Amino acid sequence: MKILVTGGAGFIGSNFVYYMLDKHPNYDIVCLDALTYAGNLKTLDGALKNPKFKFVKGDIADRELVFDLFEKEEFDIVVNFAAESHVDRSIEDPGIFLKTNILGTQTLMDASRKYNVKRYHQVSTDEVYGDLPLDRPDLFFTEETPIHTSSPYSASKASADLLVQAYHRTFGLPITISRCSNNYGPYHFPEKLIPLMIANALNNKKLPVYGEGLNVRDWLYVEDHCKAIDMIIHDGKVGEVYNIGGHNEKTNIYIVRKILELLGKSEDLITYVTDRKGHDLRYAIDPTKIKNDLGWEPDTMFDDGIVKTVNWYLENKSWWEEIISGEYQDYYEKMYSNR
Numbered sequence: 001m002k003i004l005v006t007g008g009a010g011f012i013g014s015n016f017v018y019y020m021l022d023k024h025p026n027y028d029i030v031c032l033d034a035l036t037y038a039g040n041l042k043t044l045d046g047a048l049k050n051p052k053f054k055f056v057k058g059d060i061a062d063r064e065l066v067f068d069l070f071e072k073e074e075f076d077i078v079v080n081f082a083a084e085s086h087v088d089r090s091i092e093d094p095g096i097f098l099k100t101n102i103l104g105t106q107t108l109m110d111a112s113r114k115y116n117v118k119r120y121h122q123v124s125t126d127e128v129y130g131d132l133p134l135d136r137p138d139l140f141f142t143e144e145t146p147i148h149t150s151s152p153y154s155a156s157k158a159s160a161d162l163l164v165q166a167y168h169r170t171f172g173l174p175i176t177i178s179r180c181s182n183n184y185g186p187y188h189f190p191e192k193l194i195p196l197m198i199a200n201a202l203n204n205k206k207l208p209v210y211g212e213g214l215n216v217r218d219w220l221y222v223e224d225h226c227k228a229i230d231m232i233i234h235d236g237k238v239g240e241v242y243n244i245g246g247h248n249e250k251t252n253i254y255i256v257r258k259i260l261e262l263l264g265k266s267e268d269l270i271t272y273v274t275d276r277k278g279h280d281l282r283y284a285i286d287p288t289k290i291k292n293d294l295g296w297e298p299d300t301m302f303d304d305g306i307v308k309t310v311n312w313y314l315e316n317k318s319w320w321e322e323i324i325s326g327e328y329q330d331y332y333e334k335m336y337s338n339r
């Protein structure tokens with residue numbers, strides 16, 4: 001079995017590469033990644049030592065490169081993680097989100113059609129469903145919830161999902177789609193809530209909480225997402241969408257306080273800043289379908305996962321310190337100074 005993992009130098013893609021090399025030692029894994037600001041080859045150091053793993057630098061929207069790669073490698077399965085993934089950046093500059101997330105997906109599917117890939121799996125997000133009200137804890141996203149997006153990021157992901165479903169219906173491309181809730185764990189890029197708060201707290205910098213910190217996210221340990229995708233590409237039904245989430249809803253302020261507590265830092269570091277434009281209130285996944293159909297359930301509960309994550313950032317300071325010392329400084333200045 002040969003699997004193409006796009007975006008494998010990013011957060012979830014790299015965790016998936018390690019998960020698959022460990023779980024299926026006889027599979028060949030090829031990673032295609034453009035190494036944008038969010039991609040980091042050092043993250044794949046361990047995988048690069050494995051003869052069953054190969055890294056190719058390239059853009060998923062580069063047709064010539066993608067078609068050449070598919071011709072040469074004859075993939076059985078494609079798992080597309082490659083994306084622009086940060087909502088705040090999509091509010092600043094939507095264009096690259098449309099190019100990578102929509103046209104990149106199209107390019108990969110065109111190549112999958114031409115070279116008869118047996119399964120094209122699209123890694124999507126719960127953000128395609130929009131948000132839920134804070135005062136209706138009885139409501140959850142199911143696979144039937146209508147697409148209803150808020151940010152240029154989520155609109156680009158939803159566009160890609162619709163295109164993936166159209167390629168299945170029109171061309172018979174054997175696709176599956178997964179829509180997961182917020183992930184956390186090792187190799188999470190420090191522009192996102194949890195690693196940003198850990199890095200800032202360790203550097204005794206202010207922790208910028210948007211609005212009142214009452215927005216709710218449904219957090220899943222990254223390895224449980226990888227396990228779900230592995231199950232879907234092997235046993236999922238072609239043409240289907242699977243929601244992934246572990247019923248773990250927390251307000252942002254709860255997360256920030258928990259991180260401060262685990263690091264033994266003062267809550268005086270918290271600062272409330274101007275809210276994100278169009279800020280989604282609450283995400284909450286109903287994972288009944290993947291539980292019933294594939295037997296998936298999460299292994300890591302939040303109280304353990306957050307301790308493991310904080311410890312990982314303590315033990316791997318060089319990984320994130322190098323990232324935040326570079327162009328990230330300009331990004332941080334632009335997004336957070338005078339906010």
Ligand code: NAD
Nearest residue numbers: 007009010011012034035036038039059060083085182183
């Ligand atoms: P990330 O930003 O950490 O990583 C994205 C990776 O894609 C990087 O390695 C980057 O270099 C690569 N990439 C970007 N543009 C590319 C291009 N044009 N060609 C090739 N490679 C390119 O993102 P992540 O958090 O790991 O998210 C991975 C996927 O999972 C995305 O599709 C995202 O929408 C989805 N998702 C993420 C979450 C989450 O909580 N992070 C939750 C649900 C779904």
Ligand code: TDX
Nearest residue numbers: 085086087125127182191192193208209210215217252
């Ligand atoms: O500095 C911050 N302060 C803050 O209050 C940051 C970076 C975030 N927040 C808030 C905004 C959100 O309510 O924390 C929450 C989480 O923010 P992000 O980490 O940016 O994640 P989110 O916007 O929820 O999107 C994530 O989950 C779904 C991923 O980045 C997406 O790629 C995925 O699809």
